[in-house]
Amino acid sequence: MSHAFRHGYVAADHAIELRDLPGWRSGRVGRFTVHRHPVTRWVTAANGSAEVAILGDAVDIDAGTADSAEIAQSVLSALTSGVDRAVRYVAYLGGRATVLLYRDGELVVVPDYAATQPVFWHHDASGTVFSSHAHLAGEVVGAPVNEPYRALMRQANEMKTKGTIYWPGIETPFIGVLPVLPNHVLRVRAGQTPRHERFYPFPDTTLERDPDRAFKVFSEVFSEHVRLLCTLSRHIGLSLTGGRDSRTTLAAAWPHLSPAFARTWTYLNVPAPTKVMADDAEAAARVAREYGLSHHLIDLHDKAPEDFAPMPAFEKDYFRTMRYTPQFRRLAVAYAEQLPPATIQLKSMVAEAGTGFYKKRSGVPDVGRLTYLYSPTPFGELPLVHSAFERFSAYSGLSVDAAGELDWHDLYYIECRMIKWGSLRMQECDLSHRTLMPFNSRGVIEALLGPDLEHRGDKQALTRFIAERGREQNRA
Template identity: 25%
Template structure:
């Protein structure tokens, strides 16, 4: 695998910039910035006693006081104080009496590194949409946006578990990613959302500490309180869209007929002339969303573009090369779908989008697993076997199921998953495991190869507001409907909602049967 990607990079220098696109590496090891995969094009910055290498299309900012240095990699804006300049935000962070509380206000895709004399602390964005992978190898610390980048630098082999899973019949079902916080390498781990990674400089040991949640949720119990929370959610999202419109030239809202996209669009009301609007059709399943998006755009009076992407691989030059690069960025842990490769190439070649406003993370507030299994009640706390069942479809492969159970038992202990107060365990699994694991990998290693992405919902305090709302309303998507009605009732009156073609009632019943059977099997 490593030999193949090295050969591709040597023979095709025009594509080297796609290797770990918009990625970074932070380490105390001596790394050759002129060699693969950097080739002298990444920004090289000395920070205290560390080397920081940053892809040319990713920004970083550094500020310091007398006792700490803060490094911000990626982009940040704050809908609670109206700031969108990272230098100003970083300076305010250093001046804050309660730095953690101020950090919790941030939206964006970012990594925050705080360096003191004896310790390095690392914080990710709300849902881990910019991935962070870390390792202590041969008395050196490595932190990167891509696990594979650490693997390449340290010449790490994949684990037997990783190799076995990739040959499992249902490996691609529910997405290609690993359980818990593990990677394809023995010593490389994922920084889980809502945790601080602490490195002891003297001992070269890493520790993961949960910092959120730190108290019980204040559940909404009255209509008056419900209306206030809906108004606050709408206010935060509208301010978020305003900041996006000021921070970037020509940001593009990716539109579908789904609930999350419609809520984003509604909250941009009053700012519609500041955005572009688009959908794409890269396979048959995309067309209902694209058609619905066009109808919604027409109704609210914005210009909408549907990009129709050829389904013929031969229409794209060097597609096998781009596929290999994408698969390597993702960790060489599985193939990328043809339509996804074509999609990335199409937007790379046309430059039609410079920044996508993407409506991911919103699902955390929509009681996703209650819908998936058709339940009205989920366990107060999740067992390792329940997490295994929610992670992947294991039928006859019981040895892999047992190994995955073991990984999740360690994950529950390592992340203090049982110490989540009165937060719904399935919501937190979606937030920290599904989005932090699969979602962050897809955004960081695949989607951002074509253009940069921002996610308005990727804000911890905003997600908390959604989770305060009554469960039965969240299962029925009523909060999202209410935000849409409040911000742009025209969108609601259209009555357009496109459900993912995987989310049918028949599939829900099958998922529920599997969940009930697999979680109760004694073997």
């Protein structure tokens, strides 16, 4: 089975050619044929007036179920009452999935909370295509490579730009291929250009400002989300560090883990780790022992790509999937070589959406401020970067008013950084095993967003959760 675009899909309202993707399966929703990798979870529901499809792993935290068929029926029931009601229901699902809603000749594509299973779309005279992978969408439609921004990414390296750098704004490696941003839907009607629309925050979205009450909500919702994710497989694994994000995940997961099948790990260059990485691995191993779990080291093989290619077929599929957007190739290869393929990884990314990634906050989300937050370096001042965020601003509609009771910085983190960087890290993991995010829940993050920024930045909710729910001894 090919690893290319693993856990992915591509959908079109017209005939398309899939090249060298053996075993892919097909289904239909409305006018769209959805082609999917053999391991991509797919469930549908329909009645006389509406259709629903779920691609991926969805869980219903409020209903306490991870049964995809049951969830699809609940989505269908909401959709029968109206698209807006269905979108709101889907918005509070956990897991990692894309939900398709079809009613009255319109298809509505809804990503998960942080679009950790992203959606990329393209429209031309032939029709509309959307996919989990920008490279698959670009490949299917024959879109030209976005050479100006590809050169810009090379320039970032040449300038030795510090910090995490990813394709800016809504730019992708292919001209005409665009992302569906978190908190937005894609609405598609025959013969019309698709509409990219914001749906969140809802007009009545409010946050709990009292830290104790907010913690109670967080503790309940997060615990239930993790419990449901753990029901998807007994082969649960956690990427564990000495930090509080992953330790919070472990504290929530441990009552539901089977020590015979569950595992934790830390990745590092085993022959010559840096002191920081070695200390982190030692701290993680100590925590794992307190939970009675086996802890493993994932060896990153600190060699140049041309000197290390033990899995040529995997490397080929990796290159096809991540050609212009590689994130952590060595880790992807190490996972493919060293992790059992049945593993479901609980990865603690997205936590910073709640604990506050941007600590210094000021101003309004104009192009200058958005560009600075993307990269406060000379690279961030380049004209192409500025142009990218002009397009992002128009496409996202991000503003103080649009943010409602939320701080726009928190929306920006999800709508720019997570979709353009975080989701790619997860897709690299997907090439060998499935990756799910316990913090990828609107209810979880809303509970963390309420208290003041100092409380959030200190990760007081996570510290308290570890102390109350975990098995650690005297850990700060």
